[in-house]
Amino acid sequence: MTDWLRRRLNSLPPPVRRRVRRLWLSLVPITQCALAAGLAWWIAVHVFGHPQPFFAPIAAAISLGLSLTKRWRRSVELVAGVTIGILIGDLIISWIGSGTWQIIVVVALAMAVAVFLDNGPLIPMQAASSAVLVATLLPPGGIGGFHRAIDALIGGVVGLAVGALFPVNPAHRARRDAAGVLATLRDAARTLVTGAREMDYETVDAALESARGTQEAINTMRADMRGGQEVSTISPLYWNTRERLQRIAATADPIDNAVRNFRVIARRVRGMTHRGEHLRPEMIEIMAELGEAFEVLRAMMIANPGEEPDQADAARVLRTIARKAKAELVADSSLSETAVMAELRSLVIDMLMITGLSRSSAVATLR
Numbered sequence: 163m164t165d166w167l168r169r170r171l172n173s174l175p176p177p178v179r180r181r182v183r184r185l186w187l188s189l190v191p192i193t194q195c196a197l198a199a200g201l202a203w204w205i206a207v208h209v210f211g212h213p214q215p216f217f218a219p220i221a222a223a224i225s226l227g228l229s230l231t232k233r234w235r236r237s238v239e240l241v242a243g244v245t246i247g248i249l250i251g252d253l254i255i256s257w258i259g260s261g262t263w264q265i266i267v268v269v270a271l272a273m274a275v276a277v278f279l280d281n282g283p284l285i286p287m288q289a290a291s292s293a294v295l296v297a298t299l300l301p302p303g304g305i306g307g308f309h310r311a312i313d314a315l316i317g318g319v320v321g322l323a324v325g326a327l328f329p330v331n332p333a334h335r336a337r338r339d340a341a342g343v344l345a346t347l348r349d350a351a352r353t354l355v356t357g358a359r360e361m362d363y364e365t366v367d368a369a370l371e372s373a374r375g376t377q378e379a380i381n382t383m384r385a386d387m388r389g390g391q392e393v394s395t396i397s398p399l400y401w402n403t404r405e406r407l408q409r410i411a412a413t414a415d416p417i418d419n420a421v422r423n424f425r426v427i428a429r430r431v432r433g434m435t436h437r438g439e440h441l442r443p444e445m446i447e448i449m450a451e452l453g454e455a456f457e458v459l460r461a462m463m464i465a466n467p468g469e470e471p472d473q474a475d476a477a478r479v480l481r482t483i484a485r486k487a488k489a490e491l492v493a494d495s496s497l498s499e500t501a502v503m504a505e506l507r508s509l510v511i512d513m514l515m516i517t518g519l520s521r522s523s524a525v526a527t528l529r
Contacts, residue, residue: 202321348460352450445503477519
């Protein structure tokens, strides 16, 4: 069934396929938000007896959101912003009444107080929107304002509870994102090798453009790694994955650096190809082996604990390549070839660090 669905997805036009994939990856956060919103409403109505606690489901949904990162922060900011907006709205509207200029006053005051108290982006917006609701739709003053603040607190707490008890698998998303970036580098390296061998400028340029297009994926990877660490802190179900999440998160900088170094290599090879300069076969072979090493790293990233390849397997592959990437290869080469070799050696260091080696150990491998 899974293979059938995958084939059907791959048969869709690329724009539709991207949207379906985005929806699929967001199904768990969407379910969390929906469940938290309904539960927050039920608690506010049936436990606390509030007649129209619409701040509770709003707070629950916003505190979770689709992103895994900073959920604690979002909940605190949301509750604080709603409370500030309600208190200022109740106080000012009870005193000066409702109207156009009154809305201007309460929004300005609510946002000013929020900015003064904290530099978070959510607090001023929630303070402003809550103040507007009090100024336009809700009767100010009395116990209603207190109830609205309690509703916001209920929503924030319920949102965090749902995120902790029904979490997204934190390691899965982080591993998947990292593997995706490494797969792009694998394919780009293979394309670059083909272009360098055939002296095809357009093929080399395609490899460079592929590497340049990874920034959004890298940003997503970093965000999901941070979110995964947060989930493993909040959710008791994933407390035993904290150490693993730390190891996965430690690969973010080396992967990012590997992408940057690959871009530099591709630009230099593109320039050589444009000038009609050939790259010596030994160096092209090293590039080809690095492309296959990216596949090993990708497989390492998505492998479950105890499966192969593991970090040691990937490190062995890269040490073999490191022994071939000798500075002596370019002892009598042009400046361009020497620069490419220097970047290749730097790329090997980044890739060794993805396997868990420290920078000093990775550098020592190339000496």
